[in-house]
Amino acid sequence: MSDSRGKQGTGPERLQKLLARAGYGSRRKCEELITEGRVTVDGAEVTELGAKADPHQQDVRVDGRRLRLEDFVYYLVNKPKGVVCTSSDPQRRRTVLDLVPNERRRIFSVGRLDYESKGAVILTNDGAFSNLLTHPRYGVEKTYSVRVRGAVEPEAVERLRRGVWLAEGRTLPAKVWVIRRRRNETDLGVTLCEGKNRQVRRMFAKCGYKVLSLTRTKIGTLSLKGLAEGAARRLETAEVAALRRQALRNAQAPRSRPTGRRSRARSQGKPDPRGAAAAVGSGPVRSKGRTRRGGRRR
Numbered sequence: 182m183s184d185s186r187g188k189q190g191t192g193p194e195r196l197q198k199l200l201a202r203a204g205y206g207s208r209r210k211c212e213e214l215i216t217e218g219r220v221t222v223d224g225a226e227v228t229e230l231g232a233k234a235d236p237h238q239q240d241v242r243v244d245g246r247r248l249r250l251e252d253f254v255y256y257l258v259n260k261p262k263g264v265v266c267t268s269s270d271p272q273r274r275r276t277v278l279d280l281v282p283n284e285r286r287r288i289f290s291v292g293r294l295d296y297e298s299k300g301a302v303i304l305t306n307d308g309a310f311s312n313l314l315t316h317p318r319y320g321v322e323k324t325y326s327v328r329v330r331g332a333v334e335p336e337a338v339e340r341l342r343r344g345v346w347l348a349e350g351r352t353l354p355a356k357v358w359v360i361r362r363r364r365n366e367t368d369l370g371v372t373l374c375e376g377k378n379r380q381v382r383r384m385f386a387k388c389g390y391k392v393l394s395l396t397r398t399k400i401g402t403l404s405l406k407g408l409a410e411g412a413a414r415r416l417e418t419a420e421v422a423a424l425r426r427q428a429l430r431n432a433q434a435p436r437s438r439p440t441g442r443r444s445r446a447r448s449q450g451k452p453d454p455r456g457a458a459a460a461v462g463s464g465p466v467r468s469k470g471r472t473r474r475g476g477r478r479r
Contacts, residue, residue: 201308
């Protein structure tokens, strides 16, 4: 599907917003292009992030190439292992863009899955939409099917739910539940609303478990149902709108001042994690004694 919102001029707009609409990446990436001096307006270099321009009245260029606003396009792809989530790869490995070979617009992946992981990835040229799905303040959930080596103890599940300390800081609360136990392996479900680099693998490693396989099964309300591995499909207008509504609704959730662990996610605009156990079904493992309601987001 394509969404032409914003294609018609409505006067000057912030440069980073224009660049994102033109498919140059997320707002953050577009801000870097500006501060690096790669953007000009009517021939003059602009490095101020608050600068505005009207692409229908002014000559806006990036690296000397005139800005072209395109219709927005959105794809859901089922990334296989051995495919990278970048626009190009110096090692000439396959990228997620190779899964939509006939698309000529400047699309990019919304967030990333590492080389060894597989599953749902959204591709788009809509930088604002990408920001809605990736910034933690919008709390859009990503759900994963994870297989780890060893028997995961209930205490480890609780630790993952509460959040673990990584190099960047403590992860937000997560929904974690056991799906199946084997002699030497455990299958689990994990739902996050943030996306630190290789986060799921690092969380389990912090608890002493090695991830053997990792598949992202859902992004918000989107699932891989009916989409074969390596395949792609255009998202419907209603699907894109539903994701936008969900993100904006999460961001507008009451933000009370944190008074303890339970209020941590809620203070950052996330849906209340205390009711999350019901949302993940009957699978979550509970530790003995007083049980914290699992399913806090992170």
